[in-house]
Amino acid sequence: MTLHPGRGFAAINYPIGMNLGGDPSQALVHSNPDGKFTVALSSIDLGQGMKSVTRQIAAETLGVPVEDVYVDTADSDTGPHCMGSFASRGTHRVGNAVIQAAKEARAVMMEAAAEELEVNPDDLVTDGKGNIHVKGAPSRSIGTGTACAAAQFKQGKTVSGRGIFLVPLSPVDPETGEMTPVTCFAHAAMVVDIEVDDETGEVSVTQMNSAYELGRALNPKLVEQQLVGGAWMGMSHALWETTEPYYPDRSHGPIDFNDYLMPGPGDIAPHHISILERPAPDGPFGGKGPGEMCANPVLPAVANAVFNAVGVRITDLPITPEKVLRGIRANGGAKPQRRW
Amino acid sequence: MARTPIEFRHNGRDQAIFVEEGSNLLDVLRRGVGDFAPKYGCGQGTCGCCTVLVDGEPHLSCLTLAETVAGRSIETTSGLGKGVELHPLQQAFMDNFAAQCGYCTPGMLMAAKSLLDHNPSPSRQEVVEAIAGNICRCTGYEPIIAAVLDASSRMSGRRSA
Structure with missing residues (x-):
């Protein structure tokens, strides 16, 4: 038995969102009776950080502390419409909708503050710490909460805003089929190091090194955790997840956590990530978003690494020990391609 | 179905409860005691979501017969922190x-x-x-x-x- 080292590379371009029917998402922002803000969305947070990132975007746009913003994604029946959390679209699409809604609400808050301070709203700025003051005269100030309360209980204004992001529909050229399906792309490159056991056909990942360009990383820790977790899913797609093999028929195939294998904590490998920030012109504060692309480069990089290690080109996933062994046998033995 | 009274320690407090014959500890904790910290994942002991400590040892509560914890000490994540102080x-x-x-x-x-x-x-x-x-x-x-x-x-x- 020999363990053959292999190294594989892959680079990807990943479209953010899609343009089937305009890919719309909406946001509603309003001030609560206590002068803090609620952002209502139907966009789902299933752990990827939708609530955190939209909260940051709303607070930044409104000019209030992030503690003063609550994001409610509770109910897609009663909330504003959202296409959904898929296609890596959340930060970009929903973030843009939140900015539009927060700008409208901010304008009302500033008008209310101007009325209380008896100044022109154009002369007012927010300090991001919960105060609105006259430009160049910080002593003439009012709390954002006080301004919102004055609007609601004295001046008779709702401090609220509506936002939507809708991609202009790209017409399809009838001759060539050419269209512009997306508004921006994210990019990634990855090098995966593996070892292939030529007796068992097992492939183990020993190291991953990647670089991701995904606009501005609005919350760098959330970006990193998504990339680390997503790369694990990529490993899983590349090497583990399948309802096969089943002998002699489907009823003997994997049906639960015992047999439908995914990598466990002992199967993971160190992953070094570089985040490159190239803000997207149409992204919220330049953000595109990691999303699905976290997993994507792992699959081709692992397949290339297997070829590099033993000379077996596998074209259907996952790369199971059985396929590797059959490939090695068909080639008359392992044929390392190592050139690194 | 027969209902059996059992007593056990739950996060340091005595707990007395009637359990249905054959019911599992996860159900008793969630529905009987009202401790929703342990989660139902697969229900067949392969995912570990429902892990609780029984006398300090990790047990899969979805596979643990409730009656077997009588007189023993159960710990769940609800009991990890002390008030607002996290573990x-x-x-x-x-x-x-x-x-x-x-x-x-x-x-x-x-x-x-x-x-x-x-x-x-x-x-x-x-x-x-x-x-x-x-x-x-x-x-x-x-x-x-x-x-x-x-x-x-x-x-x-x-x-x-």
Whole structure:
């Protein structure tokens, strides 16, 4: 038995969102009776950080502390419409909708503050710490909460805003089929190091090194955790997840956590990530978003690494020990391609 | 169905409850006691979401007959913190971003607590083995391993202080 080292590379371009029917998402922002803000969305947070990132975007746009913003994604029946959390679209699409809604609400808050301070709203700025003051005269100030309360209980204004992001529909050229399906792309490159056991056909990942360009990383820790977790899913797609093999028929195939294998904590490998920030012109504060692309480069990089290690080109996933062994046998033995 | 009265310790408090014959500990904790920290995942003992400690040892509560814990001590994540003060493991999980959706977290925390109770300074490999029965589908495990090692060093700092 020999363990053959292999190294594989892959680079990807990943479209953010899609343009089937305009890919719309909406946001509603309003001030609560206590002068803090609620952002209502139907966009789902299933752990990827939708609530955190939209909260940051709303607070930044409104000019209030992030503690003063609550994001409610509770109910897609009663909330504003959202296409959904898929296609890596959340930060970009929903973030843009939140900015539009927060700008409208901010304008009302500033008008209310101007009325209380008896100044022109154009002369007012927010300090991001919960105060609105006259430009160049910080002593003439009012709390954002006080301004919102004055609007609601004295001046008779709702401090609220509506936002939507809708991609202009790209017409399809009838001759060539050419269209512009997306508004921006994210990019990634990855090098995966593996070892292939030529007796068992097992492939183990020993190291991953990647670089991701995904606009501005609005919350760098959330970006990193998504990339680390997503790369694990990529490993899983590349090497583990399948309802096969089943002998002699489907009823003997994997049906639960015992047999439908995914990598466990002992199967993971160190992953070094570089985040490159190239803000997207149409992204919220330049953000595109990691999303699905976290997993994507792992699959081709692992397949290339297997070829590099033993000379077996596998074209259907996952790369199971059985396929590797059959490939090695068909080639008359392992044929390392190592050139690194 | 017959209902049996049993008593056990639940996070340091005495608990007396009637349980249906054949019911599992997870059901009794969630529906009977009202402790929703342990989660129902697979119901067949392969995901580890429902892990609780029985007399300090990790058990899959979905496979544990409720009647077998009579007179024993059950710990769940509800009992980890003291009031608003989080357990070092909970704090380390937060600081290391060891959760995304969070569904596996209660089971991970109990598996990790059992490890650190028995072995306060585990190696990385020992952490990996301790959480090998708990499935996580978001984090890729690395942040969880880092969190447990982080908690271990925080707790040893506390002991030597």
